Amino acid sequence: MNPVRLALTMTLAQSLGVLDGIDSRAPLQIDDSALTVVHSTEYIDAVRAVGSGTASLSGPLLERLFGLGDSDNPVFDGMHEAARLLVGGTLAAAQAVASGSVRRAVNIGGGMHHAMKARAAGFCIYNDCAIAIRWLLENGYDRIAYVDVDAHHGDGVQVEFAADPRVLTVSLHQHPATLWPGTGWPTEVGDETAQGSAVNVALMPDVSDRLWLRAFHAVVPSVLEQFRPQILISQCGVDSHRADPLTDLALTVDGQRAAMQAMRGFADKYCDGRWIAVGGGGYGVVNVVPRSWAHLIGIVVDRDVDVDTTINESWCATAEQIAEQVHSDYSQAPVRVMGDGGDVGYVAWDGDTGQEPPEGITASAQRQTDRAILATRRAVYPLHGLDPEDPRD
DSSP, X not given: OOTHXXXXXXXXXXXXXXXXXXXXXXXXXXXXXXXXXXXXXXXXXXXXXXXHTOOOSOHHHHHHHHOTTSSSSOOOTTHHHHHHHHHHHHHHHHHHHHHTSOXXXXXXXXXXXXXXXXXXXXXXXXXXXXHXXXXXXXXXXXXXXXXXXXXXXXHHHHHHHTTOTTEEEEEEEEOTTTSTTOOOOTTOOOOGGGTTSEEEEEEOTTOBHHHHHHHHHHHHHHHHXXXXXXXXXXXXXXXXXXXXXXXXOBXXXXXXXXXXXXXXXXXXXXXXXXXXXXXXXXXXXXXXXXXXXHHHHHHHXXXXXXXXXXXXXXXXXXXXXXHTTSOGGXXXXXXXXXXXXXXXXXXXXXXXXXXXXXXXXXXXXXXXXXXXXXXXXXXXXXXGTOOTTOTTO
């Protein structure tokens, strides 16, 4: 979660003119009480202590009890304050949209979807997504949809709301048999009191733009339409990219952009335009994340950037310098155009698992994707009164 991702994204968006005249707000300066709606006081105290060098527990004990200090969640000075600031950004976005002062808001620093009630996980300390949803529930919203397109399952948010029928969590991710955290199976559909509140689409490695979008559109629009959300929150992690060093999916920036545009459309169609977008994973910190999230910002503010747009040479020069200072696995040289030449012309799922694949897609790859689609639809669609076999649903 190198913070250089955020700096490069914002300077790229600025160079593209995306931020001109846009209302940019500082994160809310929240106190710890804002965190306790999701996290335990013992955990918050532990995070504060390790970040200030005052922890009374040993390193191994902190790791075992709270997940602090392992390779995924290294301890650093000011850890509590930095993580709390990310929450303040997402809360600022939620409050701005809820108040009606804006229809959409984005916090690229948010999306810490793995953090649990009393445990850090997957580079995530405080779960800003869950905290923002809790705030919305306490302030007049009772039908909130959360759609997560990070390559990793949105486990922390799902766990927090698995028993709450007011919150629909949808996650499209790499299959849990092939990637941490090992959760997000299609059969995870929510607790007994909220059956159907969790929707999981688990995709096998090497899924490309067209097949990923096929699965996305075969599941997400129908459950959103049936749920009728008042507001949409999107976790837009971009570690689904084919160049990401930690995952095995095969999307391009073009495919990620298409998903973001679709979510804007869902917000307009189902939520009267109310949309909060946050960042998340993404470890191609120079060559991928800045481009994808600059697209996200542009889409949120209706200034979509064409994928053929050439990137400013000055930005590329700065990015190249930064790439030399970042671990080699995460620092491929910047791409000088806003797209990857990806093909986003997916063929819609028609309910026929023997459908002839389009040119460039193998029959086996399409069968794998269609099995994932059907597994999810069969697990969760009946709980929403939908027919899993009927492509019209």
